[in-house]
Amino acid sequence: MTNILVVEDNNSLRRLMRIHLDRAGYAVYEAADGVDALKVLDNTPIHLMVVDVMMPRMDGFELTGELRGAKIKIPVLIVTAREALEDKRTGFQLGADDYMVKPIDMEEMLLRIEALLRRSGISESHLMSVGGMALNQDSLTVTRGARIAVLPQKEFFLLQALLSYPEKIFTRQALMDEIWGYDSDTDPRTVDVHIKRLRERFHDFDNFSIETVRGLGYKAVVRA
Amino acid sequence: MTNILVVEDNNSLRRLMRIHLDRAGYAVYEAADGVDALKVLDNTPIHLMVVDVMMPRMDGFELTGELRGAKIKIPVLIVTAREALEDKRTGFQLGADDYMVKPIDMEEMLLRIEALLRRSGISESHLMSVGGMALNQDSLTVTRGARIAVLPQKEFFLLQALLSYPEKIFTRQALMDEIWGYDSDTDPRTVDVHIKRLRERFHDFDNFSIETVRGLGYKAVVRA
DNA sequence: GCTTCCGTTCATATTCAGTTCATAATCCGG
DNA sequence: CCGGATTATGAACTGAATATGAACGGAAGC
Secondary structure (H helix, E strand, O other): OOEEEEEOOOHHHHHHHHHHHHHOOOEEEEEOOHHHHHHHHHHOOOOEEEEEOOOOOOOHHHHHHHHHHOOOOOOEEEEEOHHHHHOHHHOOOEOOEEEEEOOOOHHHHHHHHHHHHHHOOOOOOOEEEEOOEEEEOOOOEEEEOOEEEEOOHHHHHHHHHHHHOOOOOEEHHHHHHHHHOOOOOOOOOHHHHHHHHHHHHOOOOOOEEEEEEOOOEEEEEEOO | OOEEEEEOOOHHHHHHHHHHHHHOOOEEEEEOOHHHHHHHHHHOOOOEEEEEOOOOOOOHHHHHHHHHHOOOOOOEEEEEOHHHHHOHHHOOOEOOEEEEEOOOOHHHHHHHHHHHHHHHOOOOOOEEEEOOEEEEOOOOEEEEOOEEEEOOHHHHHHHHHHHHOOOOOEEHHHHHHHHHOOOOOOOOOHHHHHHHHHHHHOOOOOOEEEEEEOOOEEEEEEOO
16 A cells, blocks of 8 residues: 655645545545644654645645655655746756646656656556556456457556656656666667557547657646 | 766865765766866757866866856866965856865765755756646656647757746847757757747647847746 | 567658748838 | 838758668577
8 A cells, every 4th residue: 555645724725635546546644734744754654745845734744854854755745836937946856856836736646656656666557547448457458348359468567657657758768778778778769669550559448548749758638 | 866077186076076966866977177178068968067267288277267268157076286275267156156175075075966956956857847837857747737748959948047037137149048059050940939839839828928029039028 | 590570771752940032001201 | 102121921851850661799598
């Protein structure tokens, strides 16, 4: 069971998050601000935090700063209002962490959490669901409604990588690093071929698509 | 991901630095002297350099001088032996840069690097919000309200450059240097065309505009 | 041993971002 | 208000990047 701490002063938003996280099978802990959060962290092994940057008493920056100072490296999903993006202190460590802009789409939140957990090696659940599809890493299957497709390894992991961060552009090299391994000597163009096959395979499935960003790489677009 | 170039002729010290930087989540590049460093800089977008002042072939001063001449403003963390502090040439640009005295404490190095990145605004540069718009460099998108626009690279970086200093006048050459690279041989008039396309793209968006400063260049004007 | 399927490479077709060019519009000093 | 210079605009071009089709080799399964 994965423990998630939600640090959010807005009660109704916090409750909403709780509901969705509960439903997704996480154990949810709540805190209304940074001071509360630290208390919870003292008593419970938390695997991931969802933190609002704007809170009374101790805000998100102070909280994460406090944790970094104590060398605790829990992945943090930061929630911020668009205006707050201008805040100079927004310099959290991308790479381990991620952010979302309000208003929060619950579906997106779950996706990002799954991705963070996977990236930090915490997730044992090799399951992921995006836009009405379920990806199962153990069987390399993609389930959509009644249809089940078994994908070749490379195609599966490619799709999984892209869908972990919808809209985020992945360079070929980034995908190679993640899937083929950092030191592979396979031609990065191979990615193109797999992308083509994925597109072909899912061409009749309009919940998502893989788009080309010329000069950079590829990204997944998930539709509502 | 932040790219750091370590320029240090002492192999064991360089390797030690690499290990700590790796562990801190940076992408590390290495060079044994200034000449090597320039090669790396030609091929890779480096965000920060750690440079030893005492090196064979081309030393740290020559290297940073070279870069300044080429108007490249990468923050530099200078490593120096205590005796070398008296060197007259120590007049590097504090403000953007910082220095450390040997022996190097790795913990301290990481702190200084973080500070430099924060100061130079690189660690947060993937996100920017101006006048109700959010620019996301990871996806080359501009979000305004519910609408999301994906821009071609050149247009995106042009817009980002202008908006990062509203009201500041950029000459075509300055924009070329920053986006195309200082050694590009593209006609500076090309900027005009991209400006036109940006204006067209955002003509129905009145939170900002790009204005011509005759004889000088362009500037962005953001409205309240 | 034969077949099937995956991953890769290669050769070729297609696309499009970026650039250039030609021309029109605008500005500004005199 | 004229003329030279600067900028805007529309359109064409092009080369690099991507898509596509096909073929090859090797591993797994039969």
